[in-house]
Every structure is written in structure tokens, then in C-alpha cells.
Amino acid sequence: MPEKWDACLGGGCDHGLMIWSVTDDAGDFLAEAGDFLRTAAAENTVVLTVAADVRARGAGAFGGAETLFGWYRSIGGPVSGVFLHTQGNPLHLGVMPVEAIGPLADSPALAERKVSSVNTDERAAAxxxxxxxxxxxxxLRVQDRERLYRLGTLTPLERQPPGRARPATAADRDLLVVWHQAFNDEAGRGGDPSARVDDRLSYGGLYLWHVDDTPVCMVGHSRVVGGMARIGPVYSPAEHRRRGYAGALTVMASQATRDGGATTTVLFTDLANPTSNRLYQRLGYVPVADRVLLGLDPPTA
Known part of the structure; x- marks a missing residue:
């Protein structure tokens, strides 16, 4: 049986007000918080896709590291906040009211885990x-900033680059693993991407751009969950960048998510990269929110 318990925090339970609940069972979490997640599918994109991946692939979906899910609600009332934490990764805060943040920081559930950073909507950072x-x-110190975009009217590039796009297959696996690892290295992310590649191939979530017989770009997307899908990773080796391949292939992957049932397609960009931010806006992506990664320093004496 999955471990599941309620965390009565910040005095809320004493007054019959608010409560955080946590579980390591993705199915239980989606049963409790799924409706809330879907009401803000873009803003909750990471929570939605991680929960869907863990439910589909099992508790070891992310290299064997356990993922903890949490939801916030008034007793007997609707869910109004969510978070998740996979060991070795930032604590990820989904949509939640400001008053839920203090009790979460005091959570006994988090005290038992190694939380070294927090990923949050910039509006909640203070x-x-x-x-x-x-x-x-x-x-806490700012380590990184990202911008979340949602697709509006998909707009192909005015001038298409040479080559063609195609869905990736199992025959491409070795290359895809190498490129995922290169993407992770550039983004400062750890872990073996092999299982992620296998999972993406299983549902047709990876695409390649070829020039003649040479692959020059890779784009992936998440499962469609709650009517939402997220584009990423987007990767080209350094020698193939700034030639339009990523833009053209992102258009194909974006259309594929819509063909697969997504009504909301999103992606993240590094705010320090103006080129990618301009590109995705040209393709029809509209800014939704900025997110900030906050690193935790050791407690003061």
C-alpha cells in the first residue's frame, strides 16, 4: 500500500481550517487534485506531467527516486494548491494560495527530505x-529564471530551413540518449536520460529534423494529460544551431500535441536566452508566467 498521511500544519487543523495532504501514490494524488490541476493546466504543467509519468511508469519513473505529491484544501472543501518533490530535484510549487506556503515550509513531510532548492512562480517568490x-x-538565492509560454495561434516559419521532419523511432535511441544527455548537461541537470527516452518513444513523443541523411535537431513533448502537453526538450548540436531547424521542428511537435488531443500546449524558456524567447513568440507562443529557481543556503547560526 502507498504511504499516505495528512499534515496538519500551522495551527490550521486546530481551527478546522486548512490542511496539506501528501502521498507517494500518483493515482491517489490525481484522484484528489486532478480537477484542480486541470483548471490551471498551463500553470500546473510540471505537476500534471510528473504525476502522469509516475502513474504510467511506476514509482521509479525518475531514476528510482521517490516523488512526493501534496495538495492543500479546506477541510471538506475543494483543493486550492499543489506541490511535488522528487528526491534530487527542486521542490516544485504549483498553483497555491500565498497562505499555504508557510505551512508547507513547516511540513514534517519536507523535513524528512533533502530539499536544496524551490521552483516557484515569481509572484510567490517573496x-x-x-x-x-x-x-x-x-x-534563498536566485539560481535561474524561466518563462512559461502557452500556444495561441500556431504560426509556421516564413522561410522553412532545408530538410525534413519525422517522428523518432527505436532505431534512433542511441542518438536520442546522447542528445538528451547533452541537453541535460547544458541545463545543469543530472541523471541518466535513457528511461525518459524509452518512455517518450513509447508514445511517439520525440521528433527529428534531417538534412539529407543527417539528423540535426530533436524536439520532444510530454504525454497529453488533462488536455495539456508540454514541448521539450528542444536540442540541436552547436554546429547546427541558428539555422531554423529548432523552430521548424517545434512547429511540427506543437501541431502533434494538438492532433493528439491537447487543448493547451506549453513550453518553458530560459529568460537569459533572448533568441529562444523571440523565436517561440514568432511561432505563436504567448507568455503566461515567470518562474524562479531559489537555492537554499544552510541555516544561519
Whole structure:
């Protein structure tokens, strides 16, 4: 049986008000929080896709690291906030009210885990910093900033690059693993991407752009879950960049998500990369929200 318990935090349970609940069972989590996740599918994209991946691939979907899911609600009322944490990765805060952040920082469930960073909507960053500071004198520093985009009207490039796009197949696996690893290295992410590649191939979620017989670009997308899919990774080796391949292949992958039932297609960009931000806006992607990665410093003495 999956471990599941309720965390009565911040005095809320004493007054019959609010409660955080946590579980390591993705099916239980989606049963409890699925309706809420779908009401803000773009903003909750990471929580939705991770939960769907764990449900589809099992608890070891991310290299054997356990994922903890949490949802926030008034007792007897609707869910109004969510989070997840996979060991070795940032604590990811989905949509939640500001008043839920302090109790989460005090959570016994999180105290048992190694949380080294927090990924949050930038609008909630000040509340996150204050909550972790008040919790144990822990300070946080900005490590990275991203922008979340949602697809509006898909707009192909005015000038197509040479070559052609095609779905990736099992015959491409070795190359796909190498390129996923290169993407992870550039993004500062760890872990063996082999299982992720196998999973993406299983549902047709990877595409390649070829010039003659040479693959020059890779684009992937998540499963469609809750009517939402997310584009990524987008990768070209350095010698094949700035030639239009990524833009053209992103258009194909974006259309594929819509053909597969997605009503919401999203992607993230690095705010420090103006080229990619301009490109995706030309393709029809519209800014939704900025997110910030906050690294935790050791508590002060």
C-alpha cells in the first residue's frame, strides 16, 4: 500500500481550517487534485506531467527516486494548491494560495527530505523566501529564471530551413540518449536520460529534423494529460544551431500535441536566452508566467 498521511500544519487543523495532504501514490494524488490541476493546466504543467509519468511508469519513473505529491484544501472543501518533490530535484510549487506556503515550509513531510532548492512562480517568490527564512533562518538565492509560454495561434516559419521532419523511432535511441544527455548537461541537470527516452518513444513523443541523411535537431513533448502537453526538450548540436531547424521542428511537435488531443500546449524558456524567447513568440507562443529557481543556503547560526 502507498504511504499516505495528512499534515496538519500551522495551527490550521486546530481551527478546522486548512490542511496539506501528501502521498507517494500518483493515482491517489490525481484522484484528489486532478480537477484542480486541470483548471490551471498551463500553470500546473510540471505537476500534471510528473504525476502522469509516475502513474504510467511506476514509482521509479525518475531514476528510482521517490516523488512526493501534496495538495492543500479546506477541510471538506475543494483543493486550492499543489506541490511535488522528487528526491534530487527542486521542490516544485504549483498553483497555491500565498497562505499555504508557510505551512508547507513547516511540513514534517519536507523535513524528512533533502530539499536544496524551490521552483516557484515569481509572484510567490517573496512569500517563499520569507517562509523558509522564518522556518529555520534559511536564506534563498536566485539560481535561474524561466518563462512559461502557452500556444495561441500556431504560426509556421516564413522561410522553412532545408530538410525534413519525422517522428523518432527505436532505431534512433542511441542518438536520442546522447542528445538528451547533452541537453541535460547544458541545463545543469543530472541523471541518466535513457528511461525518459524509452518512455517518450513509447508514445511517439520525440521528433527529428534531417538534412539529407543527417539528423540535426530533436524536439520532444510530454504525454497529453488533462488536455495539456508540454514541448521539450528542444536540442540541436552547436554546429547546427541558428539555422531554423529548432523552430521548424517545434512547429511540427506543437501541431502533434494538438492532433493528439491537447487543448493547451506549453513550453518553458530560459529568460537569459533572448533568441529562444523571440523565436517561440514568432511561432505563436504567448507568455503566461515567470518562474524562479531559489537555492537554499544552510541555516544561519
Amino acid at each position: 512569500a517563499v523566501v520569507a517562509a523558509w527564512r522564518d522556518r529555520a533562518g534559511t536564506s
